[in-house]
């Protein structure tokens with residue numbers, strides 16, 4: 015964005031509508047504004063008088079500087095200065111043209127001019143947004159077109175006053191209007207831009223106490239004014255000034271000027287200065303040329319004909335200078351933005367510490383950014399323009415090229431890992447994304463490559479360690495499984511023999527001892543079974559069966575056995591099944607039984623009095639599957655909330671004192687949990703110490719499509735076993 019006029023944000027903005035015109039008078043108390051007002055009126059008067067002197071046509075001028083002054087004031091400082099335009103015009107008409115303040119003409123001309131310029135400035139500021147910023151050459155073109163059209167209307171309206179006041183005849187009205195138009199236009203395209211670039215920002219900052227000349231930074235960065243004042247630059251500066259003087263002399267004062275039309279030489283310094291110094295240089299040079307031309311005209315008067323062509327040429331030169339200057343500044347600005355974005359990119363790359371490549375679709379290096387060239391296979395200069403396959407082996411290049419094609423086709427980012435056998439094997443993570451193009455079809459990709467060797471090695475090490483740990487754990491589990499299996503065989507022998515001996519005639523003492531041997535062996539067998547099951551589950555060797563069974567039948571068999579144990583402790587065991595629970599299931603009834611035996615066994619173990627209930631609910635039923643919800647509730651000692659999770663871990667108990675009191679190994683729930691998970695369900699507990707526990711688990715079963723004839727239900731809801 016090219017700033018030509020002061021930024022709105024530079025200091026306090028003057029009210030910008032005509033309704034706020036009164037603000038000017040309230041400001042009158044500010045001495046700076048009074049000074050500005052007086053200076054403006056004085057300058058207006060002088061410049062108008064100057065143009066009267068250099069008049070080329072009755073009532074009109076070679077150029078009319080006050081017009082440039084007026085527009086610059088309204089755009090640069092705000093529309094509230096409109097009354098000042100009127101006042102200055104009015105005073106000028108009285109002093110320079112001796113018009114009576116009571117006549118209609120003076121009011122007509124000055125109201126017309128003040129209103130026209132205010133409207134022009136309002137449109138420029140609001141619609142073309144020339145409020146300190148000429149965004150592009152396009153803005154300049156639009157401004158030129160609009161200003162020329164508006165001034166044309168004003169010139170034809172204003173020139174009526176000459177006819178009205180009998181200064182010219184109706185016959186000359188058209189020529190006078192045309193002259194007014196061009197004279198005003200020259201001033202608007204040469205003096206206004208100059209003032210808006212150099213003067214009004216400074217004035218505004220001074221008047222409002224705001225930051226001085228915010229837009230200056232943009233200009234100075236974008237053109238050569240800001241370049242260090244080296245000798246070459248200073249010499250060029252003077253040479254450019256001299257070229258203006260020389261062309262003025264050649265075109266207007268030299269011997270040839272009388273013979274040839276040499277005005278076109280004016281273009282030479284303007285083009286030179288605009289190209290080298292952008293819009294700031296162009297506005298200054300155009301003004302210098304125009305002022306110089308007026309002076310030369312006074313020293314070397316020209317014929318009327320030549321004056322008219324000079325006037326038109328001055329307009330063209332001014333417009334050319336403005337356009338060219340804007341174009342150059344715009345380009346400089348774009349260059350600067352480009353350099354800045356390059357700088358930003360470099361900074362970004364240095365912070366992310368990655369090499370960034372740009373490849374075309376075929377895999378040719380178009381650009382490489384890195385802060386450390388040693389990371390590259392070859393120096394950057396050798397790689398640019400060459401194909402990736404010249405440096406990387408086919409097993410790396412081929413998958414990468416395939417990814418390039420996919421990324422260009424889909425526009426989606428992709429990443430790939432590859433290793434490079436540098437002196438030591440180095441791993442890279444490459445991330446590829448398409449570089450957007452103006453026509454929406456990307457033709458090149460951006461690839462970042464990050465050295466991930468350290469994390470890769472760590473990952474490999476971790477993998478190795480995990481593998482080792484897993485195989486060690488497997489070996490241990492297998493050992494446990496084998497051991498418990500081996501231990502069970504002699505134990506069965508002991509149990510069998512004990513039973514046999516117990517059937518013979520024994521003394522009461524012998525019987526008592528043998529009963530204890532049997533009890534101990536039984537509990538040892540239970541423990542071994544638990545360890546065997548657990549190791550099987552851990553080793554992933556436990557597989558579930560998938561057979562058809564009748565749920566209520568299995569429950570009855572299981573809970574019947576448990577009932578004896580419950581009754582021994584004086585507890586009541588009840589069963590309740592939801593009406594929707596299907597009867598014919600496919601699954602592993604033995605493992606379901608094991609889960610229930612564990613949970614109900616615990617409930618009996620940890621309950622001293624009261625009821626234990628088992629409830630089955632249908633959770634989710636489909637055509638082929640049934641998810642059932644089981645609940646085992648007791649009125650026992652309960653489990654503290656913070657222990658709810660750990661009791662499902664192997665060898666963990668809610669309270670170590672329970673081991674002493676109730677026995678157990680802490681394996682039951684761990685096995686139960688894994689069995690439930692194998693059945694596609696989850697297990698959880700709701701419990702408070704002293705308020706009993708509710709163990710819940712879900713399990714998934716298959717459904718039998720055409721169930722075999724049903725054996726009459728062994729249990730009905732609410733039955734007590």
Ligand code: ADP
Pocket residue numbers: 616617620648650651652653661666667668669672673677678679680681682683684707
């Ligand atoms: P254990 O062989 O010790 O019973 P479990 O894995 O079956 O091993 O249970 C682990 C722990 O969970 C028990 O030691 C006990 O502290 C707690 N627990 C399990 N069921 C109940 C219950 N119904 N009431 C109270 N505490 C229980």
